[in-house]
Amino acid sequence: MHVHTPIKVRYGETDMMGVVYHANYLLYFEDARIDFLDALDFSYAERIEGAGYMSPIHDIEIHYKAPLRYGEAGVVRTSIAKNLPMRTVYRQQVYRAEDVLEGEAADGIAGDPNAEGAAALGRREPQLREGATPLVDALVTVCVVERDTFKPVSLRRTFPDLYAKYEDIVEGA
Numbered sequence: 001m002h003v004h005t006p007i008k009v010r011y012g013e014t015d016m017m018g019v020v021y022h023a024n025y026l027l028y029f030e031d032a033r034i035d036f037l038d039a040l041d042f043s044y045a046e047r048i049e050g051a052g053y054m055s056p057i058h059d060i061e062i063h064y065k066a067p068l069r070y071g072e073a074g075v076v077r078t079s080i081a082k083n084l085p086m087r088t089v090y091r092q093q094v095y096r097a098e099d100v101l102e103g104e105a106a107d108g109i110a111g112d113p114n115a116e117g118a119a120a121l122g123r124r125e126p127q128l129r130e131g132a133t134p135l136v137d138a139l140v141t142v143c144v145v146e147r148d149t150f151k152p153v154s155l156r157r158t159f160p161d162l163y164a165k166y167e168d169i170v171e172g173a
Contacts, residue, residue, distance in 0.1 A: 001169040003039045004100055004126045005032035005076045009068055019067035025136055026060070029092045032076035033140070036090070040165050048144070053158065055142045058087060062138040073097035074135070077128075081139055083166040085156040090140045091171065099132035 005028075013024045037044050048055055068074045075095050082089035144159070145152050156163040 001039075002077050002079045002125055003032070003036045005035045005078065006097065007031075007074045007076060007094075009070050009072050009074065011070050014070045017067075018070050020069070022064060025062065025064075025094065025138070028074075028076050028094065029078075029090075029138065029140055032078045032092060033090060033142070036078045037162075040162070042159075042162050042165070047159070047162075049147070051158075052147050053144050053153065054147050054150075055144050057140060058143045059141040060138060062136065064136055065133070066135045068094060068096070068135055075100045075126075077134075080166050080170045083163065083170045085154045085163070086152060087141050087143050088155060088166060090142070092138045092140055093134035094136040095128065095132055095134055099129045100126045101129055102126050 007028050009020055013020055015021045034044050037047075043050075044055070073096070075097055077093045077095060077100075079091050080088065081091040143152050144155050155166075
């Protein structure tokens with residue numbers, strides 16, 4: 001399952017060369033992870049923060065391949081790369097908006113109740129144009145911690161329904 005979050009590069013997000021300043025991709029990724037949870041009907045604000053937890057970044061591996069410039073539209077494509085009891089690894093890639101084709105089912109079969117991933121969740125997933133390559137490619141590892149103590153907790157034990165959803169949609173599953 002992939003969730004696509006649209007972005008439009010604003011002037012204040014660029015450097016003197018007119019390209020997105022590298023740290024601003026982290027803000028785009030944060031918004032996209034919230035969208036990803038929303039797509040699973042699991043509100044970060046209500047379900048995680050509302051229960052007294054937070055989900056900080058533990059590690060980021062990021063590769064910048066080509067620039068996105070002021071005024072351009074892009075898309076952050078988010079999926080689950082790895083689902084571990086204590087950490088979740090998201091794959092987050094930035095594409096130019098024109099590289100995303102709208103309205104395709106995740107597996108080509110819209111609404112198949114026996115399908116896996118996004119189609120099983122009743123979602124139509126945009127597909128990438130053939131030959132599309134990411135401008136930015138990142139693996140973002142997050143964990144869940146208690147808000148007051150910052151003590152890590154098991155996602156599998158604390159949010160078993162979310163952990164199970166991630167198990168169903170992890171890449172390569």
